[in-house]
Amino acid sequence: MVLFEQVRKVYEDGTVAVDNLDLEIAKGEIAVLIGPSGCGKTTSLKMVNRLEALTSGTITVDGRNINDVDPVKLRRNIGYVVQEVALMPHMSVAENIGTVPRLLGWDHKRISKRVDELLALAKLEPGKYRYRFPEQLSGGQKQRIGVLRALAVDPELILMDEPFGALDPISRENLQNELLDLQKVVKKTIIFVTHDMDEALRMADKVVIMRQGRIEQMGSPDEIQENPKNDFIRGFIGEDRLAQISPDSPVEPLIQEPLLRVKPSVSAAEVLDLMEDEGCETAQVIDSDDRWKGMAMLGLLKRAARKGGAVTNGVRVDRKLFSEDATIRDAAEMLSDQDIPIPVVDEHGSFIGVVSSAGMAKLTISRLTRKGKGGKA
Amino acid sequence: MLVQKPFFELFFSYVMRYWPRILNLTWQHITISSIALAITLAVCIPLGIYLTKNEKLAPYVIGAANVFQTIPSLALLGFLILIFGIGNDNAICALFLYAMLPVLQNTYAGIKSVPQHLVQAARGMGMTEYQILLKVQLPIARPILIAGIRVATVWIIGTATLASAIGGGGLGRLIFSGLASIRNEVVLAGAIPATILALTADQGLKWLQEFYSPKARALRHARKTRSYDQQM
Numbered sequence A: 001m002v003l004f005e006q007v008r009k010v011y012e013d014g015t016v017a018v019d020n021l022d023l024e025i026a027k028g029e030i031a032v033l034i035g036p037s038g039c040g041k042t043t044s045l046k047m048v049n050r051l052e053a054l055t056s057g058t059i060t061v062d063g064r065n066i067n068d069v070d071p072v073k074l075r076r077n078i079g080y081v082v083q084e085v086a087l088m089p090h091m092s093v094a095e096n097i098g099t100v101p102r103l104l105g106w107d108h109k110r111i112s113k114r115v116d117e118l119l120a121l122a123k124l125e126p127g128k129y130r131y132r133f134p135e136q137l138s139g140g141q142k143q144r145i146g147v148l149r150a151l152a153v154d155p156e157l158i159l160m161d162e163p164f165g166a167l168d169p170i171s172r173e174n175l176q177n178e179l180l181d182l183q184k185v186v187k188k189t190i191i192f193v194t195h196d197m198d199e200a201l202r203m204a205d206k207v208v209i210m211r212q213g214r215i216e217q218m219g220s221p222d223e224i225q226e227n228p229k230n231d232f233i234r235g236f237i238g239e240d241r242l243a244q245i246s247p248d249s250p251v252e253p254l255i256q257e258p259l260l261r262v263k264p265s266v267s268a269a270e271v272l273d274l275m276e277d278e279g280c281e282t283a284q285v286i287d288s289d290d291r292w293k294g295m296a297m298l299g300l301l302k303r304a305a306r307k308g309g310a311v312t313n314g315v316r317v318d319r320k321l322f323s324e325d326a327t328i329r330d331a332a333e334m335l336s337d338q339d340i341p342i343p344v345v346d347e348h349g350s351f352i353g354v355v356s357s358a359g360m361a362k363l364t365i366s367r368l369t370r371k372g373k374g375g376k377a
Numbered sequence B: 001m002l003v004q005k006p007f008f009e010l011f012f013s014y015v016m017r018y019w020p021r022i023l024n025l026t027w028q029h030i031t032i033s034s035i036a037l038a039i040t041l042a043v044c045i046p047l048g049i050y051l052t053k054n055e056k057l058a059p060y061v062i063g064a065a066n067v068f069q070t071i072p073s074l075a076l077l078g079f080l081i082l083i084f085g086i087g088n089d090n091a092i093c094a095l096f097l098y099a100m101l102p103v104l105q106n107t108y109a110g111i112k113s114v115p116q117h118l119v120q121a122a123r124g125m126g127m128t129e130y131q132i133l134l135k136v137q138l139p140i141a142r143p144i145l146i147a148g149i150r151v152a153t154v155w156i157i158g159t160a161t162l163a164s165a166i167g168g169g170g171l172g173r174l175i176f177s178g179l180a181s182i183r184n185e186v187v188l189a190g191a192i193p194a195t196i197l198a199l200t201a202d203q204g205l206k207w208l209q210e211f212y213s214p215k216a217r218a219l220r221h222a223r224k225t226r227s228y229d230q231q232m
Helices: A041-048 A071-076 A093-097 A099-103 A108-121 A139-151 A169-186 A197-203 A221-226 A231-243 A268-278 A298-307 A328-337 A357-372 B007-053 B058-070 B073-084 B088-112 B116-124 B129-166 B172-180 B184-211 B214-231
Strands: A002-010 A016-025 A030-034 A056-061 A078-082 A157-161 A189-194 A206-211 A214-219 A282-286 A292-297 A342-345 A351-355
Touching: A002 A041, A016 A041, A016 A214, A030 A041, A030 A197, A041 A056, A041 A157, A041 A189, A071 A078, A078 A139, A078 B116, A093 A099, A093 A108, A093 A139, A099 A108, A108 A139, A139 A157, A139 A169, A169 A197, A189 A197, A197 A221, A206 A221, A206 A231, A214 A221, A214 A231, A221 A231, A268 A282, A268 A292, A268 A298, A282 A351, A292 A298, A292 A342, A328 A342, A328 A357, B007 B058, B007 B088, B007 B129, B007 B172, B007 B184, B058 B088, B073 B088, B073 B129, B088 B129, B116 B129, B129 B172, B129 B184, B172 B184
Parallel strands: A030 A189, A030 A206, A078 A157, A157 A189
Antiparallel strands: A002 A016, A002 A056, A206 A214, A282 A292, A342 A351
């Protein structure tokens, strides 16, 4: 659908914004361009609808070299969503959505029918929102209208330049989900620019990580996460993912090695000694197949030791988290209930690690310092 | 023998007797002002728009308009006698030079005040430069633009009274001849219509501005469609 070939952009002052970019984006795909500021992601996007001119190379959209198409015609057939939303303040919601249809000379009835159709698609009641003005909408609603405006003439290709960047985290997540739902229906080719790795991994079919005008790595979100090519990518994924952690994120980043691992065959008295040496009050009982057999706890263990039994007589098996669906919130609630490490297991019962209040505190500190430095969210 | 009649009696009897002349002069006044205003708008709005595209020129052109505005209006009329001689042409030209600044400056500032991201978005959606001007920049700049036009209009109507000082027409005739013959009722017969003209024009433009405000327009639109929906 969109093909970049040896695309180069050099600004008048000599800065190379995009350096020999080769990129193919398939029909119906969401390609997310991501990278630090100044990496050329927005410039690459704006070259597609010719808001920025190419210095050399070619971009083809749907098999046609964009330089052979009149820029005005080209832009009318490509949806465009920007970060600032940029709804026209002097136009109602209906007029804003109908901008491009009006440019294309649709008649009145067709435009208002299309507007109502689109509002309904975004679950905004047409009768209520048609005549509202941008200033009467919330940030999230504005950007919904911004997206609808880009969809108005049903273009095959949509460019989105950090569309949810200015929203609070909750609206951002809602809009991301809505866009994904919408995409299932409309199946557009979308080029999406962001600096938020979490957003990229969530939205993308293809993630394109850029640095200094070049593609650093490209692939599906899973590929990128599993095989980061170098330290830059690793840093970029890790750092950003940590920054984006919310109470509803999975517990994974919190998981640590337990202080004490013991085999089920060991006697309770021996484990008590080990605990005393390590200065801890719990131990994870794990068999040779890495299966979790329970968590030995001081009180239970003492009773088991008096009877002279094995460690498995002094364990608790009901207090645990499953790595697939446990969130940080779950872990925090369990920890505030009882301040001892929580074992995390996978669906097959294999032991993964523990979540402790120390790990939780560390995460909190790292997030607080990040915010304190005024780093980008 | 001459007993001074009460002032208002004098005034009313003058008006009753000469109302066709007052009306005629008012009409002249309106004509001179309208022509001057039309020329001002026709020149300054496009010029202001042009300046937003050629920023380097802006300080010089606006500076020049500022100079004209600073010259005392009567003195400006005097200078222009050298070019236009006496009469209405001279007056209209002087009024135009005099009223340039508010229109020019507000057009320029109004368009500059339109956020750049809106212009970018409009361009990205496929508007031509002309459409961006017409559908985005001018509508958003309109309140500032109309504010400039209101100032210019009031200035023109007020200053047009000086036209008669250099042989032009308008309500200034009554004021100047009243002053020359020390007849206050004649001065007032010119001054009152001139004031009413200025206030009316100002209010009219204010009303126009409110009528075309986005909110008012949306309200009308909603009302119209509501009655339309009810008919269905």
